[in-house]
Amino acid sequence: MMREERIRRMPVVISALVALTLAILPLPKVLDAFRPDFLVLVVFYWSIESPRAGGLTLAFIAGLALDVVHGVVLGQHALALTLMAAWATNFRLRIRVFSPVSQSLTIFAFLTGYQFILFWIDGATGNAVTSFGRWLAPVTGALLWPLTVGSLTRLSEHRSP
Amino acid sequence: MVAFRSSDTSGRSTGLLLRCVLFSLLAVALMIVDKRYDHLGKIRRALSIVAYPVQLAVASPFEGWAWLRENLTTREALRSDKAKLEDELRVAEFRLQRYEALEAESRRLRALRDSTAGVGSRFIVGDIMDVDLDAFRERVLVDKGARDGVYVGQAVLDAGGVFGQVARVDQLTCEVILISDAAHAIPVQVNRNGLRTVAVGTGNLSRLKLPYISTAADIIKGDLLVSSGLGGGFPAGYPVGTVVEVKRDPAQSLADVVVSPAAALDRSRELVFVWLTPAAPSTPSVPAATPTPAATPAPPTASVPGAPVAAGAAPAAARVAGGVKK
Numbered sequence: 001m002m003r004e005e006r007i008r009r010m011p012v013v014i015s016a017l018v019a020l021t022l023a024i025l026p027l028p029k030v031l032d033a034f035r036p037d038f039l040v041l042v043v044f045y046w047s048i049e050s051p052r053a054g055g056l057t058l059a060f061i062a063g064l065a066l067d068v069v070h071g072v073v074l075g076q077h078a079l080a081l082t083l084m085a086a087w088a089t090n091f092r093l094r095i096r097v098f099s100p101v102s103q104s105l106t107i108f109a110f111l112t113g114y115q116f117i118l119f120w121i122d123g124a125t126g127n128a129v130t131s132f133g134r135w136l137a138p139v140t141g142a143l144l145w146p147l148t149v150g151s152l153t154r155l156s157e158h159r160s161p
Numbered sequence: 162m163v164a165f166r167s168s169d170t171s172g173r174s175t176g177l178l179l180r181c182v183l184f185s186l187l188a189v190a191l192m193i194v195d196k197r198y199d200h201l202g203k204i205r206r207a208l209s210i211v212a213y214p215v216q217l218a219v220a221s222p223f224e225g226w227a228w229l230r231e232n233l234t235t236r237e238a239l240r241s242d243k244a245k246l247e248d249e250l251r252v253a254e255f256r257l258q259r260y261e262a263l264e265a266e267s268r269r270l271r272a273l274r275d276s277t278a279g280v281g282s283r284f285i286v287g288d289i290m291d292v293d294l295d296a297f298r299e300r301v302l303v304d305k306g307a308r309d310g311v312y313v314g315q316a317v318l319d320a321g322g323v324f325g326q327v328a329r330v331d332q333l334t335c336e337v338i339l340i341s342d343a344a345h346a347i348p349v350q351v352n353r354n355g356l357r358t359v360a361v362g363t364g365n366l367s368r369l370k371l372p373y374i375s376t377a378a379d380i381i382k383g384d385l386l387v388s389s390g391l392g393g394g395f396p397a398g399y400p401v402g403t404v405v406e407v408k409r410d411p412a413q414s415l416a417d418v419v420v421s422p423a424a425a426l427d428r429s430r431e432l433v434f435v436w437l438t439p440a441a442p443s444t445p446s447v448p449a450a451t452p453t454p455a456a457t458p459a460p461p462t463a464s465v466p467g468a469p470v471a472a473g474a475a476p477a478a479a480r481v482a483g484g485v486k487k
Contacts (some may be wrong), residue, residue, distance in 0.1 A: 020215055021215060021219055025293065026291045029291060032296040046246065051177075056177075057184075060188070064208065065258035068205065068212045069215070069216065069292075069294070070294055070295050071295070071336045072295075073192050074204070075187075075190075075191030076190065076192060078184070078188040079185055079192070082185055086181035089177055090177060101290065131297050133296065133297060134296075134297055153473040
């Protein structure tokens with residue numbers, strides 16, 4: 001049992017760390033607004049694919065990590081990511097049988113909801129970012145979803161044959 | 162192409178709902194505690210130490226590349242660099258000769274006026290880490306933290322002028338908010354005539370704006386703005402920017418003034434952290450913004466400036482009096 005748990009968790013941890021690295025990788029100013037929320041995509045993937053491996057604990061911890069590296073109020077990303085990951089987990093059985101396009105559209109809805117919660121908390125804590133650019137990340141994230149699924153499926157199958 | 166393994170049968174929705182509510186409440190509680198009270202500083206510092214290796218891992222390839230480029234320059238390049246630097250040094254030394262006399266004079270005059278404008282007394286240099294914090298906020302991460310005595314609100318300069326101030330301090334790193342951040346404002350003064358105002362960031366690295374200039378105010382394109390030192394957050398007299406555009410609409414009461422920052426906000430790698438000490442410590446109402454929290458080691462020169470100022474003041478006053486008599 002322990003062994004099985006271990007094998008399952010390794011790809012989750014690795015993918016989350018890689019995504020966190022991608023989230024703070026310096027990009028040219030022009031491209032910065034287009035950067036998808038890598039870690040959020042990874043959390044969504046594990047929420048849909050196997051909620052037992054990561055689940056809401058992963059979502060919460062990943063959110064806290066984002067709070068720390070972005071230097072915002074502690075709990076902001078954690079709240080947004082927890083709520084959206086719970087939603088994704090709830091619909092996971094349906095999402096799994098969606099066509100790739102429908103999947104991307106669903107993920108777009110999740111990412112927009114995530115971004116909206118962030119936007120709302122930004123405003124509530126008194127440093128609102130009203131620039132239109134922040135709504136670009138959900139679009140690029142949704143476009144990147146098939147690639148995320150492809151690479152993470154390969155990773156999980158490679159690690160636990 | 163997109164295929165999930167449907168092996169999972171766990172996670173009943175009631176359990177999911179319960180955990181979702183639990184984690185959400187935890188997150189909300191964290192936010193409230195973090196925002197309202199200052200108890201989370203230690204937790205945040207601990208977490209940021211955990212995040213530090215990731216940030217270092219991201220930053221190190223870029224630093225490695227810079228190091229490699231630095232070490233693989235040709236003899237020719239080094240030689241021409243050396244010649245250029247020597248020229249610059251000569252000019253700088255020439256300027257410095259006048260500067261020291263001017264500084265002494267300014268101190269005497271300030272002492273006469275009982276001015277409290279802060280002067281920088283101690284400096285350390287920090288490097289910007291190649292890490293992106295947020296695409297929509299003008300902030301950078303610097304490799305100096307509470308360990309080095311950096312405090313929140315501390316003024317940060319670069320070679321060109323005022324760069325920003327410290328917004329958050331962790332154990333090993335700190336976050337500097339640039340003067341161009343939309344949430345940042347700095348008290349400034351027009352160097353030509355002493356007109357005081359506030360320069361506010363725009364979210365654009367290459368421009369600041371002066372929103373509180375009346376259409377009748379004497380300000381023209383090309384004016385140099387220096388920090389006024391009012392409020393005590395920034396040292397006085399450092400360049401902030403130059404006015405690049407003044408739009409006066411007779412129908413409006415306020416003019417539209419655009420400023421280009423003096424600091425290389427998008428290019429600087431080394432930043433200077435300044436410790437302020439009030440120039441005239443005799444004044445009781447020292448501005449509140451010279452914070453010396455327990456974590457900050459007292460600047461070694463903290464008690465010194467009083468002496469030269471006072472010493473300088475007396476002969477200056479005598480000289481002025483003497484001049485008047487004559």
